[in-house]
Amino acid sequence: MRSMRCRRGGNLRLILSAASTSEVASYLPNELKAKQVALLSVSDDGVGMSEAVAQRVFEPFYTTKSQGTGMGLAMVFGFVAQSGGHVRVDSREGVGTTFFIYLPVTGEVDFARASPREIEGSNDQSSYVESRGAVGAAAAAGGRHQTTLPDKKPQVLIVDDHDDVRFLTNNFLEAEGYSTTDVASPAEALGVLADQNQPIGLVITDLKMPDQQDGLDFIERCQREYTEVGLAVISGDLRELSRAGGNLPQNVAVLSKPFTRPKLAALLQDFTENIDKPL
Template sequence: MNKKRNSKNILDSMMLAAIFIATAYWILDSILNIFFFNKFNIIAELVGTDLYNIYIRIVVLCLFIIFGSHAQASINKFRRVEKSLKEGEERYRTLFEYNPIETITVDHDARVTEYNLVKANSGDKVPKIGDIMYKDYAGKHKINMYNELMECIRSNISKEFPEQIYNGNVLYIRIAPFSKGAIITALNITKQKQLQTQLQQSKKMDAISTLAGGIAHQFNNILSGITGNTELLQIEFAGNKKINKYSDRLFTLTRRMTRLTSQLLAYARGGKYLEKHISISDLVKETLPLLKHSIKRSIKVIMNLEKDSPIVKADATQIQMVFSAVMNNAAEAIEESGSIRVSLQKKDVDEKYALQHPGLKAGQYVQLTVEDDGKGLDKETKERVFEPFFSTKLQGRGLGMAASYGIIINHGGWIEIDSELNKGTVVNIYLPVSEETEEVSLSEEKEITDISKGEGTILIIDDEENVLDTSSLALEHLGYRVLTAKTGMEAIDIVETAEEDIDLAILDIGLPDMMGDKVCLKIQELRPDIKVMVSTGYMVEDITNDMKIKAQGFIQKPFSMSQMAMKLKEILGDKKETAS
């Protein structure tokens, strides 16, 4: 490059020198001709006629060569510019035609001059060359896009329109003016908006589920105190009919509250404590008679259940709650008379369907469908139906569908609603088929009523004073010696300094100063023989894997004395028999 540049500089210098000499000669020659009337040529006289003629020819030749080379250079430069312009035009044409965003160009009058391949192959209606943009073509927008386009062309200022709805799609439109008119690009962001909405909904559900879990924990702590004190009252005044009568009422109310907290926990994606292999077909058949009182006689229930439905691993009580909530909603949607169709079938979920439903995996599922011909749901209601306490009723006390969502997701399944106003509603529930084939009969589940007494020393670790007092009295009644601690550090101190053996620690995971898993680890380091039973109003998923390994048992608040006695016997065994 430097050599070429130096050669060009030398050539330019030679040309300038030649032009200067030639110009000087002609000026001198012209002056002499004027003054001497062309009778005397001083240069010819000085150098001689022959040399003068040679000199003239050399000058003319030099000028010819120099001007010829510069003419050739100009022609070459012109050709390079022409080639560059052609390449630029081809590059622009390629970029325009193969731009992945739909692109249309218009002139100063907003008439379409061309559009790219993406637009041509979009499957939508394409404009005609000469159509007035946003008048003859694509005129249905919420704002006057024609005026906006003309304003951009007049002002020579680009404009962007982030979310324009057109033919059911969300478009990101950009108008960029140029010398011959404007370039309009329209990016379809419908899928991105849908994903964004799903993400926002997911975050919203996660936030609400965290709140629901916290509320359930507080409720369960209070209910533990009420349940325990009511049981102690019945034991203390066993023969008093009045006390038994009122305490039974308390039990009824606490059971109702316990069911509510179970729904809250279910919504918070927890509470899968009693999973068994069950038949959904049998569960539906056993649940329907319990719902008769809440379904009007004018509503006909039609069942289409497969005889040999696959087995699923699930908590029967929670799945019953889901089915009950869906059936009650279906019944409420039918104002006078109508029908509810309940069907059950095996469903193979492929990868494509699984990708569209977060948390769902490809495989075999049991599909439970509840379809009604009621009034249906509008778009807003359908989007909010899984929110806690959202209801189509005026009082808005519903928790059923929100809890249903949490339960089904927590079981590795999916629940979806398809509904239109005045066209009824279809609810589809998917539960993964279990590899096990052995079914547990639902009727075999019985309530524990026996209270087994034992002996030994138990440390209760809980920050709720009413839970500490009630649990202490209950355990003392069962024959155990009781130590109590309100914080993790207090519990560690007791374990470290106590002279007697501590057989079991009943540990709440939500302590104010330390996490339950750290307390569990520390007290078992101090006394390797101590056993730990986790007691909490939170869900089982909140227990860390390390604690699940180290703890010997788990009990959900609120619990009865009989449940507590059974758990203690299961963990500690019969110490009296061991001693003898």
């Protein structure tokens, strides 16, 4: 865990148990309250986090490290949500951090036989800060992946060479009720767009994809050949949007990294409202 790297030695404690009635009532969303829920807690006695940091630990691209990607805990959040579960964090600076992972039980489990597994001790009591939010099922990493939801919202094509970014973007989109297809390159994306049996309403693409066709070239080709498709860019460096003069391509929405689910939802809402307006 991040905080354990800041101390020599340190204690890590993993406990698997049934979630208590009070845990279920206090922390779980309504869709989990009627189910039997397993609880995995992972605790350390490292440096802990401030409340401000703890509130953002599950956000994609958020990091306090100079070399961090900000995707590790966002991926944890996505995997747990993909499994129909919930995750929260308790932390206190100078004391330690505990992550609580709640997962619905699908078979017979004898929790009395599930004993704590401990590495070099246990964690002190930690204060509570929760980061919550529900996201839907997501793509497995690598290759083309498609999900279809019973909704009239447009099919969204995600283009990014990073598996973790596609995974999180998929989660966010599906939580908002959008059907998705994701690919790792512009070349694959053009193949999807050419498929008449899979109409795409919106393309969300990264700009910088090493060893791939330039993202801006891909956008310009989409504008020429697929005029009915909406276009949006997710980028950590908006200077990549222009080769000269600082002007954005016409009719292309922009979402800057780091982004949150509400920001992505706002972009999608704007796009949907625009296509629903009468001519």
